[in-house]
Amino acid sequence: MNNDFAIETVKLTKVYGSGNTEVVAMREASMRVRRGEVVALLGPSGSGKSTFLTAVGLINPPTSGQVVIGGRLVLDGPHARTNLSKFRRQHMGFIFQKSNLIPFLNACENVQIALQLNGRTRSVARRRAMELLDYLGVADRARNYPSMLSGGQQQRVAVARALANQPSVILADEPTAALDSHRGRQVMELFAKVAHENGAGVIVVTHDQRALDVFDTIYEMEDGVIRPSQAAVPAE
Amino acid sequence: MNLAAKDIRHNLGRFALTTIGVGMLLMIVMGMGGIYRGIIEDATLLIDRIGADLWVVQRDTRGPLAEVSRVPSNLVYRVAAVPGVATSREFVYHTIQREHEGQPIRISMLGLSWPTDKGEWLPLVAGRALRQNHFELIADRSLKLQLGERIKLGKETYTVVGLTANMISSGGDGIACVTTSDAVAIQFDVAGEAVRLEREARRARGERYDITSQQPALLEQSQKPSAELPPIAPAQMSAVLVAVAPGHDAEQVAATIAAWGDVTVHSRDDQCALLLEGSVDKARRQIGLFRVLLTVIAAIIMALILYTLTLDKLHSIALLKLIGAPNTVIAGMILQQALMLGVLGYGIAYALGQRLFPQFPRRVILTQDDLLQLAVIVLVISVLSSLLGIWKALRVSPNEAIA
Ligand SMILES: Nc1ncnc2c1ncn2[C@@H]1O[C@H](COP(=O)(O)OP(=O)(O)OP(=O)(O)O)[C@@H](O)[C@H]1O
């Protein structure tokens, strides 16, 4: 396996339910994401994008196939090959469409917690959290609880948290759905910037056609099958 | 970062109400234990205060504090004659329920054997001991009588001259002390009409004997007050209390008296033990049962509260797992909340109890041991009740954070 790949999935298949209710959400989905590469995953509703992303995120193990992160086999079918929660907190950042934040922690603490779970001291975590919030333009909202933040502000705090531990993998499921196109584009550009700067592999599930030029590679998913997009491949 | 505290701070109102609820529940558990201690304390305190070495009571009875005991009043003199007896005094004790100023009042009447005993040994908090052998009364504070207040018992009116604290019968009624003769008068108070009827009946019975027609004076005699009739025994005492002279063995004195066929002798410790395993025992077991039930209920309620607190946080818990929080962090958060609930509840129980228990009709005594024991129980049920929530939290998949 090539160490240049931040993310590598090998023939991921996911079957939900059994018998009459059996749904094959993902069929032999394979994808390679280099370090520093930003990938968009498009596809109609129900095509299995979230299933794929959660499998890569080690929170929804596939029925079969492997997930290799940074050259290391972490999921072999449904079997964990390492401590998944530890792996997640050290190497992965997540952003989802909504309710990303812990309601009883304020913006700063929501970022801090990810750092402290990773063993940073309180003061170090706090400083870094404030830096990130500042970077994302929500430092003035650091002491606000999520319920007091707008959708876009919440999303930026979530991005700050996802970036906090300088993860090698960033996974985002429709992160810009709650944002206007300008803010959405900003977030996408931010991913690209972080990926390029830190050498992280980024997969973004999106419906937003307008920001596709930000991405290095575009995949499409349909009926659980992933293939490179026929659509406008951005000029590099 | 203390997640448990942050979560509580964010839902402070609800947590506060919950804690107050748990605190009140624990206060009742605490109070139950205190009432139990109070019952024991009251029972033994009375026996200790009365301070007799030996109790001479009606044969085969457990003594006047536990049941009805009747001994003839001349027993005092028989006992006094036993070698090794320093003093023997009469003991009259019975509970009455009368009406005073329109309110029912239950009093345990205790007779002091005037003039040897004027009640100086009583724990007086106001007023004085008895100064005359009639119509004075020393009442316990719990009877809510005032110094100088007059109360009609039987045919006579008694003046409250002294107040005591914590002189409570095993039934929880306040004790009032009068002289033995007053106590007997109150106990055997009979309506005038009843006395007249009794005398008539005596005369009628007498008329059936030939001797009364030969000696009519006898018939006239029988109509006199019963106290003036030599063949009729004077009113009876409840017991005779013995103080053993220094240098004499109480057991030996007891053995001598116990050899008489009409009485039973109890030592002071016997009296305490009999009282505790007799009349107090039922109260003890009932309260014990209540305590256990309330503790179980408190545990169940706490478990349900923690479970619902956890249910409300499931999304946050899934999110925490998603960002890689280990199970120990999540279990720790719930356990800490359980302990906070328990500890704060206990504190509230204690604080409330300090204010409310003195208002309880029965004495509530909180001993260090009982408080410590309850604290341990609360900690244990806090931990146990958090298990349900922890179990639920650990089963949450991080995947649910996305749903
Ligand atoms: N937990 C589940 N149990 C059973 N079926 C599921 C489950 N989760 C998803 N599915 C099914 O798997 C298929 C893929 O779902 P998935 O959520 O991955 O789609 P998606 O591409 O993310 O759709 P959308 O764009 O609407 O978010 C769908 O048919 C869905 O009904």
Ligand SMILES: [Mg+2]
């Ligand atoms: Mg989806």
